[in-house]
Amino acid sequence: MATEPPPFDFKYQNQFVEWMTALDSRDPDASPMAREICENTVYRLEAYQSSYLARVTSTLSDTLFEACENLFGIELVSQLLAGYFKLHPPHAENLTDAPQGFPQYLLAQVKSREGLLFADLADVCLQRWKMLTAHDPKQQIPTAETPLSRMAVLSPAAYIHPCSNHDLSAAWGFAQEKTNAILNESIFMEVRGVFLVKSSPTDFSVIGVPSALSSMAISLASGDSLEAAIDELSSNANADGESIAPLVQHLVACFSAGGLLTEIPFGEEMEQ
């Protein structure tokens, strides 16, 4: 039963969802299933479409893409999300899994430095979400081994309080699968600091931070937002948007590894 289609016509359901997600016809009277609806209530169809639109734009902007919203404003983020979902109607059962292609969509849309930053930041947001929602099979309170006062979770929104148990717990779970890949990448770079990645309550791995990113990492660790840190990196490195992008991506990769930043010996301290 569960895999067989019903033996009767439920076409109105397809029409309803296709119309809602198409987002190109806000006129309920023009909707294909309007003929199924009582005339005096057809105009209310728009309420369903508006609710769907709000869910895939402002709801995602407020949560998953919070950092994008802070930097670019809810109006622009919502507008771009609406454009994305119009082209790519959602198939994912879970709403937060639906915009996985959003960064690629943004990259295809824009050529400016700001556009590249937006795409990078959207990718950061998705990685951060994965980190925060990663499964911790041990179900332990992760703060037992390391004093919180010596930790910061590097995330695109560094102002997120690092002491929340689930953030660290999730970071540990996610770190385990990412650590090796990051280590392999970072050995070719000039290391100026380290991320201390905790993949279990007792196991630590060290990830190198290239010098070009150290100012950005310090900026983040001191509580600056990602946009401020990117500006810091930009001014120090005198780099244009194209050269920033791979650096940002590397830092994002570090974040994805669940980077618990603990007393990183950056700069002069490192050189000594």
Added chain:
Amino acid sequence: MKSATFDSWGVGLRAKHFQDWHAASSIPMLEIMADNLIHHEGGPALWHTSRIVERAAAVVLHGVAMNIGGTTPLSLNYLAGIQKLIERFKPLVVSDHLCFSQAAGLQSYELLPLIRSRETLEHVIERVDFVQQFLGHQFTLENISAYVAYKDNSIPDGDFLSEIAYRSGCGILLDVNNVFVTSKNFNLDPLDELKRFDLNAVNQIHVAGHSLKEDFLFDTHDSQVCTDVWDLLRKTLETFEVCNYRRVPVILENDNSEVILSDLLNELEAGKKFCLFGTPGTTSESSGRPTANGN
């Protein structure tokens, strides 16, 4: 059920209140959202929920994505996720909505109304049977708010759900706010509509807030419950007491990200007093809503 004498009034557990619940000295019955705990193996939400629910008076499990009235094959992964949650939390009630939410391979993330016909009824019963067999647990369906009416609707809302419950053995989650909203949207009397539901099959009740959208009511869950809805709940509970008194879980839902937990619990307490004791003077004139101890 964790206690034979549990307080059957509770609230929906939301992520924004996790820290407050951890710090709370006592926790009432909670409704947990299955959809927040199934994907990504539960993630941090499962960690918090597990620890909070350990101290809760009782728990009920609620979902939004079963798509029980849809034509897309039921997701076996989703059902397996529900089954794991049943084993883990041993909820009193396992519920979702009588609606469809996906079609043509697309997700709407909305609760969309079904055409209430004999065909749909047979289709839903067949799917409910499958769900109950899969889960090894009674399944419960909630009536939704509707804003449009189909020309081919041939069975009233309450009769429709009641027949599904009678023939499949599923329970009814009676959302009193949804009865109110739908009735008002189609110029029907809410109490008359409520009486169409088979109260003997009701094993859980919802109350929530709604808002006015142009000239119709919209189920938003983002405001306090209005007096009319509390009054409708009071009459429902009176009916229970007269015909067949049972402790039916009553859950207050509020998805407003700004709402403070203490305010939510105060609202629950005020509504409870209003419904159970008709406490005089508990209705705020300014808001038209019951308030705890007149505060």
